[in-house]
Amino acid sequence: MSLSSFRVEVSAGSVLFRQGDAPTSAFLLEQGEIEVTTRHGEESRRLGVLVAGDLLGEMAVIDDSPRTATATALTDCVLTPIDRTQFAERLDDADPVVRALLLSQLTRYRSALAQLSGQREPAPSAQVRDARAQDAAVALDKIRLESELREALERRELEVRLQPILEISTNRVAGFEALTRWTHPERGPVSPADFIKLAEETSLILPIGDYVLAEVCNALRRIGGDGDAAPFVALNVSGRQLDDPGLLDRFLAALVAGGVAPRRLKIEITESLVLDYERVSGIIARCHGAGMKVALDDFGTGYSNLGHLHKLEFDTLKMDQGFIRQMSDPRCYAIVRAIVGMAHSLDCDIVAEGVETELQLRQLRELGCRYAQGWLIGKPLPVPEALALL
Missing domain, CATH: 3.20.20.450 (EAL domain)
Incomplete structure (x- = not known):
């Protein structure tokens, strides 16, 4: 695997990252095909095949959790690394409702993936839990206030x-x-x-x-x-x-x-x-x-x-x-x-x-x-x- 700050080249058969690895970065697949799999005991289950234009590894980066799948190159591949700060800055600036929805979907996906692979769902850190709880509270308050504003308009x-x-x-x-x-x-x-x-x-x-x-x-x-x-x-x-x-x-x-x-x-x-x-x-x-x-x-x-x-x-x-x-x-x-x-x-x-x-x-x-x-x-x-x- 050839690695630089701006481009990653992976030859066919090479592993980009493994299940359980730390989430150092996400990737944008520029060329080639990558298979994503998860293990259930000794059995390997295919979750999908990614092609040029797809993102991979972004979920672990977003919620700072270990990798829940393994990414293996089916062909020679070229990828662009995406640093965690590039996601973090955009998430920090995002509407809290959108951020809460995204994290909620991630939680559900991880729960489903854990059941599929026969593993225990990884528990987020206290810091992540607190951040999610705060985001959820802000988002719910904003949704509630918007509904009440609509009602106030209706009632003049x-x-x-x-x-x-x-x-x-x-x-x-x-x-x-x-x-x-x-x-x-x-x-x-x-x-x-x-x-x-x-x-x-x-x-x-x-x-x-x-x-x-x-x-x-x-x-x-x-x-x-x-x-x-x-x-x-x-x-x-x-x-x-x-x-x-x-x-x-x-x-x-x-x-x-x-x-x-x-x-x-x-x-x-x-x-x-x-x-x-x-x-x-x-x-x-x-x-x-x-x-x-x-x-x-x-x-x-x-x-x-x-x-x-x-x-x-x-x-x-x-x-x-x-x-x-x-x-x-x-x-x-x-x-x-x-x-x-x-x-x-x-x-x-x-x-x-x-x-x-x-x-x-x-x-x-x-x-x-x-x-x-x-x-x-x-x-x-x-x-x-x-x-x-x-």
């Missing part, structure tokens, strides 16, 4: 709140950002960072998005008003929603059904999605064609690509709250001033998020920033309380 228990956005020069509430909140009957308030992320991992974000849109249209109808000065509502849409080709058609249908002018709904696209320039450009064009405005959310959080920004015709830039909180630093103040100036040059409105002090508001007024949002202006409020601000 998700609440849409409106956070006011102040037009600084006139000191009036010019609009709101729609934010979704969920109070679980047992867990209490669930962080949007948790349940929105959970919804985005599945198709659940689509019906939730439609639900929030309907609530926003109802709020806009209650607000009333017409013309350019009529209050607007900004609604954040996720990447998964933007993948849905029927999204904007449903938005327009909901606005028409509610008798709401499209210009009063502002779509917010998070800055991380701007990396997909072609898709975002097309979405902006469709929104503008329908009369809706588009905002770039969380501007300055690390994904900014100024090389494309001038081509993406956003109507509004929402400056990340991290800049506002550090405006006492002269260098950060200079960055805020530059962002405001850039927005003006691009003929964009600009919203400063996270405004919490009168000093920050005064500085933004001096810089010519049009809108401010944050706890100084107002916290996310139930719709009736938000409407009372107008």
Whole structure:
């Protein structure tokens, strides 16, 4: 057997690894055929024949257990070794539900294999048992929370709140950002960072998005008003929603059904999605064609690509709250001033998020920033309380 860090060559009849060996690595079979067998007493039983493109030895590597079978080359073979860290890193980053399902299947396979070979099933180490138990607990909690989120949506228990956005020069509430909140009957308030992320991992974000849109249209109808000065509502849409080709058609249908002018709904696209320039450009064009405005959310959080920004015709830039909180630093103040100036040059409105002090508001007024949002202006409020601000 010829062995290197990147390629293993095994001649016909050679054993790659034996039953009971330690799991040093897995392999990708590039060329040839390998027979996998297990022993039951003196009897050898064939489990299968692997061909080019198959993985072998991966199960023992994943759960750090001794080899449960022997791999023998039927022909001259070429394999690529896969180090255990390559699996471990991917498993650590995987969804806990997927990880728990995989380990559950491995456990069942090992149990069946032990019965087939007449051996006692190998007991995992305490460390492995603890890791599996932790993964299973996280996975079950996540599955349970997703089911409860679906039930909350069905029962219309998700609440849409409106956070006011102040037009600084006139000191009036010019609009709101729609934010979704969920109070679980047992867990209490669930962080949007948790349940929105959970919804985005599945198709659940689509019906939730439609639900929030309907609530926003109802709020806009209650607000009333017409013309350019009529209050607007900004609604954040996720990447998964933007993948849905029927999204904007449903938005327009909901606005028409509610008798709401499209210009009063502002779509917010998070800055991380701007990396997909072609898709975002097309979405902006469709929104503008329908009369809706588009905002770039969380501007300055690390994904900014100024090389494309001038081509993406956003109507509004929402400056990340991290800049506002550090405006006492002269260098950060200079960055805020530059962002405001850039927005003006691009003929964009600009919203400063996270405004919490009168000093920050005064500085933004001096810089010519049009809108401010944050706890100084107002916290996310139930719709009736938000409407009372107008």
